[in-house]
Amino acid sequence: MPSDIKGLVDVDGEWHRGAVRGPVTLPGKTIGILGGGQLGRMFAIAARRMGYRVHALDPAPDCPTGQVADVEWSAAYDDIGTAVKFAAAVDVVTFEFENIPYETLQAVAEIVPVFPAPLVLDTTRHRLREKTFLSTHGYPVAPFRPVASVDELRAAVAVLGLPCILKTATFGYDGKGQTRINSLDDVDDAWHRLGQPLGVLEGFVAFSCELSVIVARGRNGAISTFDVAENVHEHHILDLTVVPARVPEATKKNAIDVAKSVAKGLDLIGVLAVELFLVDDGTPAGKLVVNELAPRPHNSGHFSIDACATSQFEQQLRAVCGLPLGDVTLFRPVAMANLLGEHWHSADVGGEPRFDQALAISGVKLHLYGKTEPRPGRKMGHLTATADDVETARALVLQARDALTPTDRRRRD
Ligand SMILES: Nc1ncnc2c1ncn2[C@@H]1O[C@H](COP(=O)(O)OP(=O)(O)O)[C@@H](O)[C@H]1O
Ligand SMILES: [Mg+2]
Structure with missing residues (x-):
C-alpha cells in the first residue's frame, strides 16, 4: 500500500502484513444492516453504489434505510427468530443503531460475521462501561x-x-x-x-470547543482518520460542524492520536466516532477530554460525503467487508448544518421548506432522510456547503438553512 494515502497509517508497524480476518465480502454480496435510520440510509446508498445488495432490519416499516435498501425487514429488535432469518439471508452484518439487544447481536453473530464486534458495541453504548474503559486505558474523561x-x-x-x-x-x-x-x-x-x-x-467540562474524529479500522488492522471536525451543539444536539477544525495543528494531532489509539484498544473493525472536549489549560494545544464513543458513522462525519475522496459510509462498508480503506483526503473546507423538525414550518405558518432557495446557493448540497413527520429535535436531514475557506463554508450553510424559511414565515417562539 503506498504510504502517501492520507490518513492511512501504520499503528502496529506491520499492518500490511496483517491478515484480513474472515473472507473478503466483495461487491455483489449482501450486507445486512441492523437499524433503519439515516445512518443506515447513507450507508445503504454507499453500498448499493458499489454494487452490494442491502437488507435493513428496523421495527418501523418504510424507515429511512428501508426506503433505499433492496430488502426491508420490519421486526422488533428483540425478535430473535426474525433476526436469525435476516442473518441467514446476508453475507456480513453491521449496525447503525446502538441499542440493538446484545442477545440479538449474539444470535446474528453465530450465523454471519458482525462488524464491529458485538462486544465493542456493548462497551461503548453503556456510559459507565465506556467511561471505565476510557479511564482505565488512560484517556482523560470528565x-x-x-x-x-x-x-x-x-x-x-x-x-x-x-x-x-x-x-x-x-x-x-x-x-x-x-x-x-x-x-x-x-x-x-x-x-x-x-x-x-x-x-x-x-x-461539567468548561470546554472551549467540541471536536470529533471519525476513525476507521479495517480487518487487517489498517487505521484511517478523517480530518478533525469542530462541532457546535444546541440544546445538546449537534447543530453545526466545520472542517478543518479551527484549532492548532498540535491539537488536531493529539485528537487523531487519541482516536487511533481508542480504535485499536477496542479492536474495532468498522468506523468509530470519538467526541472530544477541548479545554484551555494554558498550553498551546490545550487538553482533550473524551466525551463519547460511537462505533458507527456519526452525524459530525456527514461532511465527508460531499467534501472527501471517501465518505464515512463508504469507509464503514470497506472496513466491514475487508476491503482496503479509502483515501480520506478533504477536497475542500466544508460546513454541515443539521435540519431538525423545527426547521420545518410550524403548522400555523404552513408550507414546505424552500429547498429551492437553499439550493440556489453555490456549493450547497441537500440530504434528506425520508422522514415524513418533522417533530422538534428530530433529525430530518442536513445541508453541507463547501468553499475555499471554512468561514465562507460556514456562512453559506447557515444562509442556506435560513433560506428554507422565508422571513415572513419564521416561527416567533
Ligand atoms: N460533562 C459535560 N460538560 C459539558 N457539556 C457536556 C457534558 N456532557 C455533555 N455535554 C454537552 O451535551 C452534548 C451531548 O452530550 P453527550 O454526552 O455527547 O450525549 P449524546 O449521547 O446525547 O450525544 C455534548 O456534545 C456537550 O455539548
Ligand atoms: Mg454525543
Whole structure:
C-alpha cells in the first residue's frame, strides 16, 4: 500500500502484513444492516453504489434505510427468530443503531460475521462501561460517578461540584436522558427524571470547543482518520460542524492520536466516532477530554460525503467487508448544518421548506432522510456547503438553512 494515502497509517508497524480476518465480502454480496435510520440510509446508498445488495432490519416499516435498501425487514429488535432469518439471508452484518439487544447481536453473530464486534458495541453504548474503559486505558474523561439512588446522587454532587450533568447509563442520544444540575435543589427532580435504575453523574467540562474524529479500522488492522471536525451543539444536539477544525495543528494531532489509539484498544473493525472536549489549560494545544464513543458513522462525519475522496459510509462498508480503506483526503473546507423538525414550518405558518432557495446557493448540497413527520429535535436531514475557506463554508450553510424559511414565515417562539 503506498504510504502517501492520507490518513492511512501504520499503528502496529506491520499492518500490511496483517491478515484480513474472515473472507473478503466483495461487491455483489449482501450486507445486512441492523437499524433503519439515516445512518443506515447513507450507508445503504454507499453500498448499493458499489454494487452490494442491502437488507435493513428496523421495527418501523418504510424507515429511512428501508426506503433505499433492496430488502426491508420490519421486526422488533428483540425478535430473535426474525433476526436469525435476516442473518441467514446476508453475507456480513453491521449496525447503525446502538441499542440493538446484545442477545440479538449474539444470535446474528453465530450465523454471519458482525462488524464491529458485538462486544465493542456493548462497551461503548453503556456510559459507565465506556467511561471505565476510557479511564482505565488512560484517556482523560470528565470526572464521573455511577449513581443508583437519590442519596448516591446527592453524595456524588457533593464530590463533583456544581454544575454537573446526570446522564442515563443507556439509551441516551441527542441530549436525551441528560439533566443538568445547577443547584442542590435540582437533585430530587434530576433523579426523578432519570427514569433508569442507574445513572452516571458527570462533572461539567468548561470546554472551549467540541471536536470529533471519525476513525476507521479495517480487518487487517489498517487505521484511517478523517480530518478533525469542530462541532457546535444546541440544546445538546449537534447543530453545526466545520472542517478543518479551527484549532492548532498540535491539537488536531493529539485528537487523531487519541482516536487511533481508542480504535485499536477496542479492536474495532468498522468506523468509530470519538467526541472530544477541548479545554484551555494554558498550553498551546490545550487538553482533550473524551466525551463519547460511537462505533458507527456519526452525524459530525456527514461532511465527508460531499467534501472527501471517501465518505464515512463508504469507509464503514470497506472496513466491514475487508476491503482496503479509502483515501480520506478533504477536497475542500466544508460546513454541515443539521435540519431538525423545527426547521420545518410550524403548522400555523404552513408550507414546505424552500429547498429551492437553499439550493440556489453555490456549493450547497441537500440530504434528506425520508422522514415524513418533522417533530422538534428530530433529525430530518442536513445541508453541507463547501468553499475555499471554512468561514465562507460556514456562512453559506447557515444562509442556506435560513433560506428554507422565508422571513415572513419564521416561527416567533
Ligand atoms: N460533562 C459535560 N460538560 C459539558 N457539556 C457536556 C457534558 N456532557 C455533555 N455535554 C454537552 O451535551 C452534548 C451531548 O452530550 P453527550 O454526552 O455527547 O450525549 P449524546 O449521547 O446525547 O450525544 C455534548 O456534545 C456537550 O455539548
Ligand atoms: Mg454525543
